[in-house]
Amino acid sequence: MSDSFGVSLAIGILKTVVCLYDVITLPVYYFLDRPWIRRAVNRQVQAVKANPDDPYSSYVRRELPPPHYVLECNTINDVLRKVVETYTTRRCMAYREVFGEEEERQADGKVFQKLVLGDYVWFSYNEIDKRVDDIAKGLLAHGVKAGDIVMILAETRMEWFLTAHAVFRIGATIGTLYTTLGSDAIVHGLNQTQVSHLVTTFDFLPKLKQLVSKTPALKCIIYIEGHKKASTEGFTLELVPFSKLEEKGKNSPNVKFPVVQPDDHAVIMYTSGSTGVPKGVILTHKNVVATIKGFYAVAHFLKEKHVFMAYLPLAHVLELAAECFFLSIGIAIGYSSPHTMTDKSTAIKKGMKGDASILQPSVLAAVPLVMDRIRKAVTEEASSKGAFFRRFLEFAVEYKKFWTKKGFSTPIVNTIVCRKIQKLLGGKLEYIVTGSAPLSPETHDFIRSCLNATVIQGYGLTETAAGGTLMSFDDLSTGRVGPPLYGLRIKLCDWKEGNYFVTDKPYPRGEIVIGGDCVAAGYFKNETAESQEAFREEDGIRWFYTGDIGEIQHDGVVKIIDRKKDLVKLQFGEYISLGKVETELKSCKYVDNICIYGNSYQTYVVALVVPNVKAIEALAKELGKEGRSMAELCRDPQINQAVLKEIVEHGKRAKLHKTEIPTKVKLCVEEWSPDSGLVTAALKLRRRNIEDFYKKDINRMYGVVSGESEQSKST
Structure with a gap:
């Protein structure tokens, strides 16, 4: 009881001192921060109806982006060509060298495998372009043709992204499968696409050995080597090390690559299959570029100094779209994994630095589940140090949340609290983009306050190439996903069964429908009545009926409030x-x-x-x-x-x-x-x-x- 009283007394004294400090310094901060400007920007209308007189009219983003070469591009190939011409010798992409593994015995006697890691190895835009060229020629030399599908089954890494661009360059299509899919789902994807060439990693070969007998069309597996010797025995088809493929391309004569068209298929992205076997979503070059343009309109102010840490699965549309966008505006990309991201990650040796500590990213993408876990990890760490630290963290978060929403900065909290927590992710993090699922307002506020980072929530689907909505960087609210992206349209449709109507007050509510160039060509070999109902052509615009329920608020910003399939009576x-x-x-x-x-x-x-x-x-x-x-x-x-x-x-x-x-x-x-x-x-x-x-x-x-x-x- 005395300890609890002592903690309460200490926190009470701290609050009193802070309150006096706020009263004394408020005029100074008011002059320096000019919060009225941020609050005025935050109140601006962000999207308007295309037809103000029609309650069922679609909404379009109000703000137009400044001129940029991205807005002139029509294919992913155009984007890469332009960015290479613009940034040439600047650093573009990096991976961290892995030298081997060591066993590390824990205090409880358990033994874990830890990676022996080196520094990041950087490549310039010119070097990346040359590697893409060599990989493309290597694929051609091994029988891949324009119009073919090349399946990628690998964790996120630089070779994944380079392979994708090489496939685009030769006018072919990539198929994507999650490495965590079950065997039946992998076989389904390989057989449905009838791919002859598969790109994977050395550690996935043992699993594939059990599956190749069920995939008769598969003729060649290209595997990315690693720190262990690949298990290549027992295969009855051609196995090609990635380095040999690239070397073959390097020594091949120059070829004239085909001109890719906007409506050509770029990606067949298999969903993770939450309700059955995965469906392949056909994304064209036009779809992906539309999302890049939409992202640019929101984040055009980001500079080349920023570094994006890539670790989410590239087989997920959020990561693929994010990497394509950051590449398009000259932001460097450093590759990581959930197992090596921080100093305390599972594959990091004791005393060795995690990827974030070395890369020091300023931009990060995260799914809400990861954000929830970061919040709990920080809270648990504070609680483990005693009641005072727990209460102090709670006070600091609430204090920063209060002043941030008023438009003020909190330099002392940033220095005492945020800087220490930020060191977990390298110490320079400025922006976190989140999507894929709803982010709770509490977690949004907590992460924004603890890390002193701008948290941007967006909304999109595989079927819309991740395009949909994205919060403005000036938006101080939580629980919302922003207005429609530039170039896209969003409208609502009545859903009578759920009692949601466009005529609802104070805000219209209904099923979210996304229209524009981001909407996919459809599902691969899946022309069912359900898919025809989801994808529709209306008034010259292609629309996708999402099944998500939203409301559009007074400023044109969308809030997700429900989902058809998640509703139970x-x-x-x-x-x-x-x-x-x-x-x-x-x-x-x-x-x-x-x-x-x-x-x-x-x-x-x-x-x-x-x-x-x-x-x-x-x-x-x-x-x-x-x-x-x-x-x-x-x-x-x-x-x-x-x-x-x-x-x-x-x-x-x-x-x-x-x-x-x-x-x-x-x-x-x-x-x-x-x-x-x-x-x-x-x-x-x-x-x-x-x-x-x-x-x-x-x-x-x-x-x-x-x-x-x-x-x-x-x-």
Whole structure:
């Protein structure tokens, strides 16, 4: 009790001192920061109706971009040619050398493999262009022709991006598959595209050896070498080391590459398959370039001094579009991976620097799940140092959040708090772009405050080449995804079943429909009624019906409020947006991941929770249950009750409706990873798989003893 009083007293004194400091220095900061300017910019209308008199009219972005060669480009090849002409000898891309692996024994006796890493090796724009040329000629020498599809099955790395541009250069198409897809999904992608050439990495060869007998069209595997000897025995098709391919191209005579057209297929991007087998989305050169132009209109002020750290899967449209954009405006790209990103990443040797510490990126892309984990890691680190540090961090975050939204800077907090946290990611981070799923307002505010970085949330889909919306860099709000990108259109359509209408007040609501050059050519070999319903030509514009529900606010900015497929109706007719509830509850301290389940024959929802190990262990210690395994703790009724209580309280703080807050919870000891099949390669929930896997637990929470019954089916 005395310790708690002492901490409260210390924090109280700190708040008093800070309050006096604010009163004394406010006139100075008011003069230096000129917050009225930022607030005025933040209030500006960002998108307007194309036809003000039509409530169903589409919205277009109000701001026009300054002139730039990107706006004159029509293909991805045009973009690369222009940027090489412009920046020639400037540094363009880099990878970090890997010299080998070493075993590192942990305090608990476990042994982990750690990488022995060197520095970053940089290539200029001219050097990158020459390598793309050599790889393109190497592919031609190995039988790839214009119009062919070359599949890429590899983690994000420089060779991935170079191969893509080489394929574009020869007028061919890349297919993309996540490395975390199951064997059946990989075989499906290879067979559906009937590819003869596959580019992969040395460490993926053992898995491919088991699959090639099921892919008769595949004739050649080009593998990127690494720090280990590749396992090439037992293959019955041609295996080509990437270095040999490039060398062959280097020694080949010059060739005249074909002129690529805007409507030529650039990418067949396989989705991560959250509802079944992956679908291949056909993206043309025009689609990708439209998104690049849209991004440029928002981020045209970024300078060549910036460095982008690339680590998300290039098989995901967000990363591919981001890298294409940053390349197009001369921003250097350094390649990394989640296993080597920070000094504490799993593959980094003790005492060795992570990629961020060496690269010192200023721009980063992150999915919301990564942002949630950063938030929890920072909070846990502060809590581990005692109650004072935890309370101090909470105060600092709230203090910075308050003044930031007023348009002021907070240099002292930036120096004392943010600079130390920023060092985890190299110390120079200025901008974080996030998409792929909704980001909770709490996490948005926390990351922005802790890292002193501008967090930009966007919205797009594979079917729109990541194009859709993007927040303005001056937008101080949270929970919104920005206005339509330049060159695109967004409109809403009524969804009667969900009771969302364009005529709703105060803001129009409905299904989000994206139109313009970013909309994909369709699904590869999948002309079903469903796909024809999703892609439509109306009034000379190609539209994609997203299935997401949004509202367009007074300034033309879009807010995602629901999703058709995530909606479940409970027994008394209440509609619950599962995705919305999950977004709010993911930031609960005991939750690492969560899936909300609703049964239409019941009056409440339940939660399947992957617990945060550190938080559960701390709770166990508090309840006198330390020393037990995580499986035992997950089954313990007292632990479950405590977690449920905290989830309920967290839901109330997040202003969830009573029917949206889970009544029962199941703590899941299993890992939810792409390998387990419970989440996609993009870390999105596979609801059906999760529901099937935990069917008995769901039935138990709903009081269904056994068997399949009508009352165990959800809508």
